[in-house]
Amino acid sequence: MSVDDAGLVRGCLRGDPHAVRTLVDRFQSEVFGICFRMLHHRHDAEDVTQEVFLRIFRSLRRWDASRPLKPWVVGITVNRCRTWLSQRTRRPELADYLHEVAAAPLPDDAAELMREIDAAVAVLRPEYRSVFVLFHQQGQPYEDIALALDRPVGTIKTWLHRARHEVLERLRQRGMVSEVGHELS
């Protein structure tokens, strides 16, 4: 917990517009990134982002000041995304995100690889998907993910390993194995 977090929360509870704007600016990218990668739909991601911030604002009084603010925000985001996914009817994954994920034009095979990775992540069960997105795509460490999802670090590692296995298996089924020799050593 940082002094800055506590002061920011106090300002938001008072209704200070500057504090509210600071809170939004600080976590907007993180929240939107998680929503976008979990939901794979831009409009849904923006809607859920707004919902997440409303919930954060309403729940600020219940935030435990002895714990850091970011994992708490991430936890709310993941829960809202999971709720949204469970309520949304199954439909074919839309491809509108493909043109916006990469900052610069990519070679065709790289674009295809990213599509396959996203497709593989999209079919993961919610808890595996959330851990995979938080670790590999949001760059969060195990400890922060454990705090956000309120699970032990060992459980987070287990979920991530299983998620990787499933993603790699899907890539293998889709023929993404290159014929190049071993590249890791």
Added chain:
Amino acid sequence: MNCLESEEWLHQYLDGEPLRLAHVELDRHLAECDRCRELHTLAHRLNVGLRQSSPPKPLIGLAERITTNLLAQHRRARRVRIVIRFAAPLAASLLVAVLYCLVRMPARLDRPRDAVSSASARNTSQESQTEVHRDSAAETSGKLSLQRKLEEAGEAVAALTRRAADETLDQGRTFLPVILPDPAGREVSLPLPKMSPAAEPFQDMTEGITGGLEPVTASARRAVDLFLHEIPPIGSERKQGL
């Protein structure tokens, strides 16, 4: 090295941790195990693909919209808190006042019966009356206002009932025979003009209404009189030694 160790090496690689196992042993194993070799190749491709994806950017203006919504939400919540802060004590006060009236009114209506039965005790409780007067001075003023209000309410009910009954009777009397005083002191009733057959049911109806309302108005008058008489005068409480 076996497949389990090879897999552990793979997860360390994907975690971005320093690789603890020697590459030489790993290379030897991967040369022999097709499954692990394929798995490691895929992991490498996965790592490359994840690094190439950049974080998605929200539409411009999303932060402003969110901030505006949050501030509006804060203002609404503050208004609700203010209303609750004032409405709750007011509602509680009204509830207490209503309960007080409900409790006191039956007790006050029962007092006249108690006065009749304790008439014999009045003569023996003269000494305690002076003490009661001092102690209940403040209570008497409250009783006075309540008693006055009850009297006014009773009079208003009686007046309304009387007026409704009188109006109805007046309308009905137009169809009744008019009784004129006879100079000799005898009552003479003039016959009603013969009405057309079509109007006869109307005449019967009005007579029926008038006759039906007569007991109603009489009962209302009796009830009002009883109500007014049941409320004891202010001085009677002192005499009873209360």
